[in-house]
Amino acid sequence: MIAGVMAHDASRGRCRPNPRRLGPYCRSRLESALYCSDDGLSVAPETLIEIKDVNFAYGRRPILSGINMTIPRGKVVALMGISGSGKTTLLRLIGGVMKPTSGEVWVNGQCTSALDQQGIYNMRRRMGMLFQFGALFTDLSVYDNVAFQMREHTGLPESMIRDLVMMKLHAVGLRGAAKLMPAELSGGMARRVALARAIALDPMIMMYDEPFTGLDPISLGVIANLVRELNDTLGTTSLVVTHDVQEALDVVDYVYYLSDGKMKAHGTPEELRANTDPLVHQFVHGEAEGPVAYQYPSGDYAAELRMGGRRAA
């Protein structure tokens, strides 16, 4: 509610409710507050993330349109879709890295568009993120990689950090690798260390962007099961962006399927497997033939070749 936001700020003497008299900081607060329709009362307490009618464009290029999504606390939810459909963009909106062009992103009862820099920072501290290839600090040992955030963000004594690091490494089966350097790890081990580092501060939500890419089938299965196990044992909530359909469908509770910036389908893994929409069916069953073309949009092929011939002549 706009009035609520403004009253809050006015109580601190920072913003006056007349937009014509606002400074740039307050004006941006007012503009962003316009995107938050209520006080979050419509977001159920068991919902950790709620995305409401979100549209997003990079400049004038629309990327996401009319996105609605609900991520309940304690669940593992997958976000799937072919390359370029807008999955990472959606993660960035949830992480508050960017704000929607319109619509609302609610995280733990807060509308991200109404948060200032410090609010976004506080929210992000409670999020764990595992990126594709989960880059580690190459000049730090496995132990120091996992300890890094604890040292940066907590005032804990080193003896306590040691116990916590060992617990996190134990959780991913790599307690014995604490002294190794990243260059001494296999790809699957490196991904598990990155996972231990991402859960270092017991995040309320874990977001994974393509956590399985480049792994052999066994390591992939290990990571997929770890995502599930860590979610349940740490009592967190997980959002997994992935192309690896079969592995994901085995471990997640719910799936959203994004196509061309729109939410094309959603449901339980069983519902997605049984979905008869040609687009969803082709993706879930990994079929070469179907509505998804592998050719990047281009002009008429014959005309282009003739043009090449004329040029060569």
Ligand SMILES: Nc1ncnc2c1ncn2[C@@H]1O[C@H](COP(=O)(O)OP(=O)(O)OP(=O)(O)O)[C@@H](O)[C@H]1O
């Ligand atoms: N910073 C940016 N500026 C402009 N356009 C961008 C930017 N980042 C991404 N895009 C465009 O937005 C669209 C969606 O990108 P996004 O990275 O969200 O897709 P994705 O579904 O994560 O793809 P992939 O599976 O390949 O990672 C793409 O067409 C991409 O070219």
Ligand SMILES: [Mg+2]
């Ligand atoms: Mg991506």
